[in-house]
Structures are given as C-alpha cells and as structure tokens.
Amino acid sequence: MDVIKAIEERRSIRKFQDKTVSKEIIEKVLELATKAPSGKNRQPWRFIVLQDRRKEELVSLMKCSLNRDKEQNKSTGSFELSINSINEASAVVLVFNTFSNFEEDYNHYRLLTDTQSIGAAIQTLLLAAQDFKLGTLWICDIFHCDKEICSWLNIKDEIVAAVAIGYPNQSPYPRPRKLLDKVIKWI
Numbered sequence: 470m471d472v473i474k475a476i477e478e479r480r481s482i483r484k485f486q487d488k489t490v491s492k493e494i495i496e497k498v499l500e501l502a503t504k505a506p507s508g509k510n511r512q513p514w515r516f517i518v519l520q521d522r523r524k525e526e527l528v529s530l531m532k533c534s535l536n537r538d539k540e541q542n543k544s545t546g547s548f549e550l551s552i553n554s555i556n557e558a559s560a561v562v563l564v565f566n567t568f569s570n571f572e573e574d575y576n577h578y579r580l581l582t583d584t585q586s587i588g589a590a591i592q593t594l595l596l597a598a599q600d601f602k603l604g605t606l607w608i609c610d611i612f613h614c615d616k617e618i619c620s621w622l623n624i625k626d627e628i629v630a631a632v633a634i635g636y637p638n639q640s641p642y643p644r645p646r647k648l649l650d651k652v653i654k655w656i
Contacts, residue, residue, distance in 0.1 A: 470600045479595060480643070482604030483554045485635035489520075490559040494601055495634065499562070502594035508582035514590045515565040515626055528556045530621055534614035551610035551633075558633035563611070563618070564591060565626035587629055594632060604637030
C-alpha cells in the first residue's frame, strides 16, 4: 500500500454499488483499524458490523428519527443523505467508546484521549478499506438517534460514529482544503 497515494486519493463515498463486501474483508479492515495508536493503549473502541436485515432495521430506525425531527421542525442537516448512504452500502460499522459511560473517574482528559484514539482507529479503517478498493463514509449523523440505536442494540457503550462501507459507485472530486499557511504557524 502506498500510504501517501491512499491519503491523497481517499474520498468520502455516498453512492455504493449493489455488491456485497465479504465478511473476511470487513474483518481484515477492522483488524487493521485496531492497530491504530491509542492513548495509554486503552483501545477504547468497539465495532458492531451490520449487514442485510440488521442494516435495514437500522435504516428504518434512522428514518423514524428523521421524520420525528422534521415534524418537530428540528434541523436535520445531512441526516437524510447519511441514511441513504447507509442504505446503499454493503455494511455499516457502528463505532463505540467502551469507557465513557462506565468509568467512575472518567474525565475531560480521558474523553479527549479516547476520542483521539477512536478517531485514529476510524482513519486507519478508512485507509485500510481504500487498499481493498472499497469506499467509505465517516458518519456522525447517527447522533440524531444515538439513544435509539443503543437501546435497539441493547448496548450501554457510547456510540461515537458510523462508517458506511462498500464498493464505490462514484468518483468524487477532491474537496477543497485550507491552505497550509492558514493552518500552520512556525515558531
């Protein structure tokens, strides 16, 4: 794998082919995700993979939340687009923080450390998927229905993201990035 090429060519994919990604490939991608750096080696991540009927149940749950939010005139942003992407994807990986709801002395600094570690695992997942010619979409719109998802799965961990994964059915152009002089200061 050419890491620089993977970083430069990776795109958020919102349209997927109607083609199943094998369990073996998804497991390999997740195994690689667990190799990500982790503050204090806490490895706070947990992954739940949904495909087929279970993914369809998630989409249905999310659509109910979307309709509720619309009825209450709440802003839904890109929630509907994220639901459509999950619906089209071969699988969705739900990502959880295993410590935030359970440690008695969980504090702001542990939250920051664990959040960075989980973000590193997700980024590693995205790059590993790229090497298998898969498309991914890092989704935070699950926060519109985080409690409902955890209740439905009977999970007490805190959900922090979802990743749609599948064979891409689009080739988006690169998104604009801020110039380096706007984000770097040499001292």
